[in-house]
Amino acid sequence: MDHRSARARLPLLILVRVHPPPSPPSGAIPVSRFRFRIWRLPVAVLLAVGCLAGPVSAPAAAGNSGAAGHDDALRERIEELVRAPGGPPGVIAVLQRRGKTELYRAGVSELGTHRRPQPTDHMRIASTAKAFSGAVALQLVDRGRLGLDDTIGERLPALPEAWHAVTLRQLLNHTSGLPDYTRDADFLAILNADPRHHFDSRRLLDFVADEPLAFPPGSQYQYSNSDNIAVALMAEAVTGRRYEELLRRTVYRPLGLRSTSLPQGFLIPEPYLHGYEVDPPNPPEDVSTVLSASGVWASGGIVSTPRDLTKFIRAYAGGDLISKPTRNQQRQWRVGASEPAGPGVNATGLAIFRYTTRCGVVYGHTGNFPGYTQLMAATPDGERSLTFSITTQVNKDNKPELLAELRSVQEDFICALLRR
Incomplete structure (x- = not known):
């Protein structure tokens, strides 16, 4: 990493090559430009994997050629x-509507193998984890333990006084x-070392405790990983329980999320989708376990599976976890895109985003982390859902053209979800 002044902070992407990296990207968890080699996969693993794609679902009914055609197009x-x-x-993409699940997969879960991505494979869910901290906090609002207008000064007085008015x-x-x-x-220097x-x-907020607010609270939208660290700390302050325990009590257990966790280390439970840095013409490099999750925590450290994410977003977007009055507060929308931007026109609510596509509206969250890019979305009633996971990091700065294509593909899947 180039050691730059505190004023020269740029969004960053993990690279594990010694030659100069491309322009730095932003994302749910920007990571430094590492100037050392971790390891390199042999060229032999660059296999043609597209032929392994295909949906796994009930066969189309006789005469329902339109549905079959949509399956082929999505594949x-x-x-x-x-x-x-x-x-x-x-x-891997999982579409679920009521009792029917459709599974679409392309490529492999690990290069050098023929194993296809599975809905039970673990993966880093990146900033979709922010919806989990939202679920914890909004349930505490329902219980009267927190208020949406509670301030940092009231709940976390040890944080800088300049931040105390933030709600x-x-x-x-x-x-x-x-x-x-x-x-x-x-922070980046420590990661580099x-x-x-x-x-x-x-x-984690100690790294910026000497800095003022970027703008008066409430005056504009700016995605910040610091926000959800503070949310988790507020939840801990009013309950006296660790955030990890709050997740288990209020999210994992009620929804039956048996493969979801918030680790502190760099390991991922087996089996897992391997995440890669893909920078042609160089061979892909496995970055699944390069970073410790302790540096992202409530902002993006959760590990889960497509199956568990499907359960979560159906309940979360559908309002099953919180009361109607709190849900109405959550769904007061303003201009703001998730990181990376989701399909269609984006708007931000409270720890949830609205994606207005050409075929209709879904609620959810996106995220990106070295090796992974995620989308989870569901209809406002939670009856239909999509989780869409890919095994490389894509955002507006590192791969803008691929992000545009990814958003287009995601919108096609949402249209299929809403159409049937």
């Missing part, structure tokens, strides 16, 4: 993603103005 779209320059080695509502919809700790020069460094997750 071709994800095959194109895998074949695209810089595209992911693996893609829980502003943290949840990214209008707080909190400086983003993941862009701090000292030791990518698997174990951070004290509850002290």
Whole structure:
């Protein structure tokens, strides 16, 4: 990593090559430009994997050629993603409507194998984890333990006085103005020296404690990883319980999420989707376990599976976890795109985004992390859902053309979800 001044903070992408990297991207968890080699996969693993794609679902009913045609079109779209320059080695999409699940897969879960991505494969869910911290906080609002207008000064008085006027509502919809700790020069220097460094997750905001707010709270939208760290700390402050325990009590257990966790280390439970840095003409490099999750924590450290994400987003978008009055507060929309941008026109609510596509509206969240890009979305009633996972990091700065294609493919899947 180039050691730059604290004023020269840029969004970053993990690269594990010694030659100069491309322009730095932004994302749910920007990571430093590592100037050392981790390991390199042999050229032999660059296999043609697009031929392994295909939906797994009940056969189309006789005479229902339209549905079969949509299946073929969706399959071709994800095959194109895998074949695209810089595209992911693996893609898995799960569409669910009421009792029917359709599974679409392209590529492989690990290069050098023929194993296809599975709905039970673990993966880093990146900033879709912010919806989980939203679920915890909004349930505490329902129980009267927190208020949406509670301030940092009231709940976390040890944080900088300059931040004290920021409310829980502003943290949840990214209008707080909190400086983003993941862009701090000292934080990035530690990652450069030791990518698997174990951070004290509850002290991550210390990296920017000497900085003022970027703007007056509530005056504008700016996505910041610091926001959800503060949300988790507020939840801990009013309950006296660790955030990990709150997740288990209020989200995992009620929804039956048996394969979801918030680890502190760099390992991922087996089996898992391997995430890759893909930068042609160089061979893809496996970055699945390069980083410790302790440096992202409530902002993006959760590990889950497509199956569990499907359960979560159906309940979360459908309002099953919170009361109607709180849900109405959550769904007060303002201009703001998720990171990376989701399909269609984006708007932000409280720890949830609205995606208005050409075929209709879904609610959800996106995320990107070295090796992974995620979308989870569901209809406002939670009856129909889509989770869409690819095994490389894509955002507006590192791969803008591929992001545009990814958003187009995601919109096609949402149209299929809403059409049937």
